[in-house]
Amino acid sequence: MPALLIKNGLAVDPVRGEARLDLLLEGGRVARLSPRIPPPRGAAVFDAAGLWVFPGFIDVHVHAREPGAEGSETIATAAEAAAAGGVTSVLLMPNTSPAMAAPALLRRYAARAAAAPVNVYFSAAATSGRAGAAPAPLAALKRAGARAFTDDGAALPPRLLPELIRRAAALGVPLLDHPEDFALTGRGVCHPRAAARLGLPPIPDRAEWLAVLRGALAAAGAGPLHLQHLSLAASLAALRLAKRAGWPVTGETCPHYFALSERDIRRDDANFKMKPPLRSEADRLAVVKALADGTLDIIATDHAPHAAALKAGGFRRAPFGVVGLETLAPLCVTELALKRAVTRPRLAALLSGNPARLLGLRRKGSLAPGSDADVTVLDPRRARPVPPLFASRSANSPFVGRRLAGWPVLTVVGGRVVHAAR
Ligand SMILES: [Zn+2]
Incomplete structure (x- = not known):
């Protein structure tokens, strides 16, 4: 699995707080979290400017x-x-x-x-x-x-x-x-x-x-x-x-x-x-x-x-x-x-x-280096109504039609992208 560099996002951590940081995922773990990380050779790069980057x-x-x-x-x-x-x-x-x-x-x-x-x-x-x-x-x-x-x-x-x-x-x-x-x-x-x-x-x-x-x-x-x-x-x-x-x-x-x-x-x-x-x-x-x-x-x-x-x-x-x-x-x-x-x-x-x-998931719940590479990226800027159909087999939601912002644009599990939408 190639490394994934999530650049320019607002990284939000429960303990360390929030800051504009780049996040490098490598080998299923968080390898680095710091300003301006140069992309390693062969790494995929995701530009998260304006987006919020959370631990999964x-x-x-x-x-x-x-x-x-x-x-x-x-x-x-x-x-x-x-x-x-x-x-x-x-x-x-x-x-x-x-x-x-x-x-x-x-x-x-x-x-x-x-x-x-x-x-x-x-x-x-x-x-x-x-x-x-x-x-x-x-x-x-x-x-x-x-x-x-x-x-x-x-x-x-x-x-x-x-x-x-x-x-x-x-x-x-x-x-x-x-x-x-x-x-x-x-x-x-x-x-x-x-x-x-x-x-x-x-x-x-x-x-x-x-x-x-x-x-x-x-x-x-x-x-x-x-x-x-x-x-x-x-x-x-x-x-x-x-x-x-x-x-x-x-x-x-x-x-x-x-x-x-x-x-x-x-x-x-x-x-x-x-x-x-x-x-x-x-x-x-x-x-x-x-x-x-x-x-x-x-x-x-x-x-x-x-x-x-x-x-x-x-x-x-x-x-x-x-x-x-x-x-x-x-x-x-x-x-x-x-x-x-x-x-x-x-x-x-x-x-x-x-x-x-x-x-008791010790390597989860944080973006600190060494954590599992589980990441959730949200877009707070664009609002859209809740659609009537879901990936779930059922659609029994009281929110269908309600206009909401903050939809997930990237979901990463163990360093692998499992959902991407822009
Ligand atoms: Zn119950």
């Missing part, structure tokens, strides 16, 4: 639907969507059918995913069969390649939470929780105000924040816990206090929670149906603040593809979830960076540095 984005929350729902997505199409979206590494969720709860299954799909254009990591179910009754064989799942444990789609059972936290901590594998009290959610499908407007059953806020409180308290006594897709001011207040107390909790949110609120749901359109649901405008503003002040650690997509026929049933019948891999970058650029709500280095931490740390 790492999305710790992706549903690739394989095995079980290949009509909506496969590992191969999710990886293509990731490359198109500037995402160089993904962590797949285990709520497939069958669930990623057995070492042999994990090995089989991990071997298959090795051919993907981006780094594909697998999480495994935290409870046996993802059924919530007893812990899964965590040590064996780690040996089979699991990078994280979670029952995402379902919450970790409060009764098992302290034990799961202790076991995952002993193995040095992150434990991720989908914080939701399903008894409180019941048959709810959206925020109470949208529900009243559209005549639908509501999801009460406390279904999330009660689970966040339980998780934070359990982590205080036992070890690290990562809280997925946080969406409420109350959850973020709890996370802020837990961190202030020194409890080992981290949190993620998703672009739809800082780019949309329940007010955007104008009709019975299931492309606005996800879990947790779109919240109030005050909650949306609290998410933006928590991204800026360090309360939230990670932006992940919760990329949840569903075939069009499944989403056609309206809010009451359609499954929860929206696609996100291909709109992640422009939503972060348009809604956070260009509005000066979040700095670019902080964005690099949220999209790359902190996810790398969560997953």
